[in-house]
Amino acid sequence: MADQDIALVAHLMRRAGFGASRDEIEAKAAQGYDSVVQDLLNPAGGLDDDILMRYNPSYYEPGAIEVNTQLWVYRMINSPNQLQEKVALFWHMIFCAGHSKIDSGQEMGIMVNMFREHGMGRFDDLLLRLSQNPGMMYYLDNTESHKANLNENYGRELLELFSLGVGKDGSFNYSEDDVKVCARAFTGWNVAPAYPPFPHGRSPWVFRFDPADHDETEKTFLGETGPWNGDDIIRIICEQPGTARFLARHLYNFFVADEPQVPAWRLTPPRDVEAIQILEQAYFDSNYSIKAMLEALFTSEFFKDEAVRYQKVKNPAEMVISLLRMVGEHQEIKPGLFEISQEPKYMGMDLMNPPTVEGWHTGREWIDSGTLVERINFAAEMLGNTELDGVRGLVSRLMDRGDTLSPEQFVDGCLDMTGPVQVTADTHAQLVAHAAREGDLSHGSDDERVTFTRRTGEMFQMIAATAEFQFE
Amino acid sequence: MVSTAKDPVLAVLSLSGGNDGLNTVIPRNNGHYRDFRPTIGVPEEQILPINDELGFHPTMAPLMKYWEAGQLAVFVGIGYPTPSYSHFRSMDIWHTCEPEIIGTEGWLGRAAKLMDPTAENVLTSVNFGRGLPRALVMEGVPVASVGNLETYGLLTGIDGEAQRSDALDVFGRMYAPAIGTGSVMDYIHSTGTDALKGADILATAPDKYTSNVEYSGTVVGQYMKNIAQTHLADFGTRILYTTSPYNGFDSHANQAQANAALWTDVSSTVDTFYTDLRDHNASDNVTLFLFTEFGRRVADNGSGTDHGAAGVALAVGEHVKGGVYGVYPSLAPADQEEGGNLKFNLDFRSVYSTFLEDWFGLEAEPIVNGNFERVKFFK
Numbered sequence: 001m002a003d004q005d006i007a008l009v010a011h012l013m014r015r016a017g018f019g020a021s022r023d024e025i026e027a028k029a030a031q032g033y034d035s036v037v038q039d040l041l042n043p044a045g046g047l048d049d050d051i052l053m054r055y056n057p058s059y060y061e062p063g064a065i066e067v068n069t070q071l072w073v074y075r076m077i078n079s080p081n082q083l084q085e086k087v088a089l090f091w092h093m094i095f096c097a098g099h100s101k102i103d104s105g106q107e108m109g110i111m112v113n114m115f116r117e118h119g120m121g122r123f124d125d126l127l128l129r130l131s132q133n134p135g136m137m138y139y140l141d142n143t144e145s146h147k148a149n150l151n152e153n154y155g156r157e158l159l160e161l162f163s164l165g166v167g168k169d170g171s172f173n174y175s176e177d178d179v180k181v182c183a184r185a186f187t188g189w190n191v192a193p194a195y196p197p198f199p200h201g202r203s204p205w206v207f208r209f210d211p212a213d214h215d216e217t218e219k220t221f222l223g224e225t226g227p228w229n230g231d232d233i234i235r236i237i238c239e240q241p242g243t244a245r246f247l248a249r250h251l252y253n254f255f256v257a258d259e260p261q262v263p264a265w266r267l268t269p270p271r272d273v274e275a276i277q278i279l280e281q282a283y284f285d286s287n288y289s290i291k292a293m294l295e296a297l298f299t300s301e302f303f304k305d306e307a308v309r310y311q312k313v314k315n316p317a318e319m320v321i322s323l324l325r326m327v328g329e330h331q332e333i334k335p336g337l338f339e340i341s342q343e344p345k346y347m348g349m350d351l352m353n354p355p356t357v358e359g360w361h362t363g364r365e366w367i368d369s370g371t372l373v374e375r376i377n378f379a380a381e382m383l384g385n386t387e388l389d390g391v392r393g394l395v396s397r398l399m400d401r402g403d404t405l406s407p408e409q410f411v412d413g414c415l416d417m418t419g420p421v422q423v424t425a426d427t428h429a430q431l432v433a434h435a436a437r438e439g440d441l442s443h444g445s446d447d448e449r450v451t452f453t454r455r456t457g458e459m460f461q462m463i464a465a466t467a468e469f470q471f472e
Numbered sequence: 473m474v475s476t477a478k479d480p481v482l483a484v485l486s487l488s489g490g491n492d493g494l495n496t497v498i499p500r501n502n503g504h505y506r507d508f509r510p511t512i513g514v515p516e517e518q519i520l521p522i523n524d525e526l527g528f529h530p531t532m533a534p535l536m537k538y539w540e541a542g543q544l545a546v547f548v549g550i551g552y553p554t555p556s557y558s559h560f561r562s563m564d565i566w567h568t569c570e571p572e573i574i575g576t577e578g579w580l581g582r583a584a585k586l587m588d589p590t591a592e593n594v595l596t597s598v599n600f601g602r603g604l605p606r607a608l609v610m611e612g613v614p615v616a617s618v619g620n621l622e623t624y625g626l627l628t629g630i631d632g633e634a635q636r637s638d639a640l641d642v643f644g645r646m647y648a649p650a651i652g653t654g655s656v657m658d659y660i661h662s663t664g665t666d667a668l669k670g671a672d673i674l675a676t677a678p679d680k681y682t683s684n685v686e687y688s689g690t691v692v693g694q695y696m697k698n699i700a701q702t703h704l705a706d707f708g709t710r711i712l713y714t715t716s717p718y719n720g721f722d723s724h725a726n727q728a729q730a731n732a733a734l735w736t737d738v739s740s741t742v743d744t745f746y747t748d749l750r751d752h753n754a755s756d757n758v759t760l761f762l763f764t765e766f767g768r769r770v771a772d773n774g775s776g777t778d779h780g781a782a783g784v785a786l787a788v789g790e791h792v793k794g795g796v797y798g799v800y801p802s803l804a805p806a807d808q809e810e811g812g813n814l815k816f817n818l819d820f821r822s823v824y825s826t827f828l829e830d831w832f833g834l835e836a837e838p839i840v841n842g843n844f845e846r847v848k849f850f851k
Contacts, residue, residue: 099560100558100560100561100564100574101558101560101561101574103558103560103561258656313656342602342603346602348603348604353560355574355606356574363656364655364656364659364660367659367660367663368614368615368663369594369614369615369616369663369666369670370599370604370614371604372660372663372664373616373617373625373626373667373671374617376626377626377629380627380629380630384629384630385629424657426646427646430645430646431642431646434638434639434642437638458630458639461630461639462627462639462642462643465626465627465639465643465646466646467646467660467661467664470660
């Protein structure tokens with residue numbers, strides 16, 4: 001199989017999923033890129049939840065936030081529908097609501113499930129579900145917004161952070177009056193009073209529209225006048241070129257290459273204007289289908305281009321999950337999942353608890369001296385553990401490359417096995433010089449095999465420590 | 473501002489979970505206390521009196537000598553308006569000084585930025601524990617976050633000292649400033665170099681350290697030992713932070729036994745810590761602050777207490793002017809916060825402002841997001 005096919009499919013799996021084991025990458029490369037894209041876009045089957053819940057009943061509709069994050073991490077590692085999980089994370093990073101205020105792990109789990117199930121559907125449908133999600137209604141104070149006493153929080157964030165964005169090409173997408181009108185249209189969108197938690201425990205919150213608390217007067221929103229309700233607002237929003245631009249840039253930023261931080265988008269043009277146009281076109285052609293936008297993205301030349309590989313700083317979830325998938329750990333529910341589910345938090349991404357409604361700052365802002373140490377040490381701990389089946393598999397693949405490997409062949413082989421990772425010439429030279437100190441590698445005798453394995457584990461750790469490994 | 477021979481240092485021990493202030497600093501002869509705490513009330517004869525009305529929980533005996541020496545400030549009725557009963561949210565409010573909106577910058581992060589604007593010392597702030605508390609977060613402020621000081625560093629998984637040292641050499645060269653690799657890569661290189669530098673320096677702390685005291689084997693004991701080791705190693709660290717095990721003080725049930733164990737450990741650890749610093753003649757410039765995200769419900773629930781509002785915080789140190797600060801909130805039902813909680817009367821940002829102005833010599837207002845009257849608890 002051609003190396004470039006493997007590299008392309010590995011790139012696809014890093015972006016449309018959380019990486020993959022070497023075996024899986026090779027199988028998918030043999031299957032063919034376009035066919036793999038179709039599988040990713042059309043999830044079928046998936047994890048067997050019946051079996052999962054039967055043997056792990058505490059994972060059924062869990063209440064505790066810790067269990068909800070564990071279950072999500074488990075799905076990210078093991079779901080065959082990798083794009084679905086990736087899209088759930090994508091929306092969680094845009095439609096930010098956090099446990100710090102919601103204080104219900106169950107509601108966070110319900111919200112993420114909604115992103116998983118509907119995240120590749122139509123954007124107007126998704127916005128409607130979001131606007132009726134009790135956790136979100138509470139997080140952004142729509143529950144406090146009344147006909148007689150308006151709270152603009154949700155109305156504003158829906159426009160600024162969830163759909164249109166502040167502006168594009170230097171101009172503004174909406175006015176302060178539009179914010180007020182938007183908030184007025186969503187009055188009455190509320191959460192039914194909760195049942196007392198005793199004696200049966202918490203029950204999920206339920207969305208309830210209260211017509212008596214809804215402002216049904218005529219309103220002018222983005223130039224259109226009528227007695228608008230929330231669903232009218234969503235219809236009008238989805239017709240705007242600003243919304244297409246907003247989604248296109250977010251998709252590009254998440255799946256292709258790091259863009260500047262979102263607040264800069266009104267004034268800073270896209271990194272790849274043509275790519276954004278292709279995605280915008282797909283949005284309108286498909287009647288707002290996210291799946292259609294993703295299909296346009298993954299089948300495009302701009303995505304396959306080698307120039308965008310390793311142009312994104314891995315977010316902490318990507319860092320942690322992709323390593324676990326590479327080394328084949330936590331493929332079943334077992335002790336240690338809690339600790340694993342906390343690793344992204346140590347690296348600055350507390351899943352289900354983003355810092356604010358604006359979400360995490362991405363790209364280089366994932367890295368500081370504390371998080372870099374966590375990232376490197378976790379990656380080195382995983383890849384350097386030659387007791388793990390996945391790592392042993394990589395070692396034996398390396399052995400298959402020849403009876404004797406020169407330091408350079410050895411380094412190139414290790415880089416290939418762990419990515420393939422692209423490194424600068426400087427980094428490459430350092431790794432080769434390091435390998436050269438112990439000379440060529442053979443694996444004819446037991447002793448040689450022990451040494452070969454140890455040196456591979458160490459080289460994997462060195463690769464995990466490179467600046468290049470921070471990217472995907 | 474207080475004058476110390478060496479730069480002032482603040483050590484913080486965050487008591488995670490919402491410590492029960494009412495059973496920490498106890499209104500010992502208050503009839504309401506007896507009425508509301510039928511199960512977990514501490515018998516009056518066991519309480520350690522600190523004045524006519526109040527006394528410490530019996531497990532706080534090791535702190536009595538600090539109280540008697542006038543080195544222990546007790547903040548009662550401490551909190552903030554419209555209390556949040558969520559652990560996360562309330563802790564965030566204490567960390568960011570933003571009760572209304574969701575803040576991203578920590579008060580100590582901002583303080584560190586002012587003390588070392590160009591981040592010359594990568595160890596100006598050091599946290600012990602995994603992950604960074606938001607109190608220390610601030611753009612451009614490097615913070616070492618140390619899970620275990622004995623093993624802290626990069627590539628700690630590589631066996632063999634020679635192999636690891638080789639690997640770190642390679643790391644240093646790989647992260648050396650590179651030309652023309654792009655701004656993000658440059659940034660990661662310099663961050664990696666900072667991290668390596670910080671780790672190299674911190675790694676020397678345990679070796680430099682000798683001591684006559686023995687810290688408890690608990691997380692609190694070991695991290696307070698790490699704080700002492702880092703302070704004694706003279707790296708110029710100004711802010712040392714740690715957190716007790718997550719939600720350990722969240723005493724909904726079985727509070728009497730659980731909190732007694734926790735406070736026995738915290739009290740003896742504070743004493744061990746200061747004894748250690750005094751033995752090394754390094755206690756003068758360290759103030760220790762203990763706080764929690766909220767107090768607990770006035771009435772017990774038969775076995776423990778639920779989330780409450782106003783609570784208790786402590787400051788210990790040789791420059792601290794001992795005493796009770798704030799007014800002990802009334803336990804009378806009519807005076808309680810809605811839901812059966814104590815009403816705050818001392819804003820935590822007042823206490824922070826005092827640390828910032830009188831201990832660190834920094835302007836407090838932009839850090840705590842407002843002008844809060846200082847509490848004069850330094851000599």
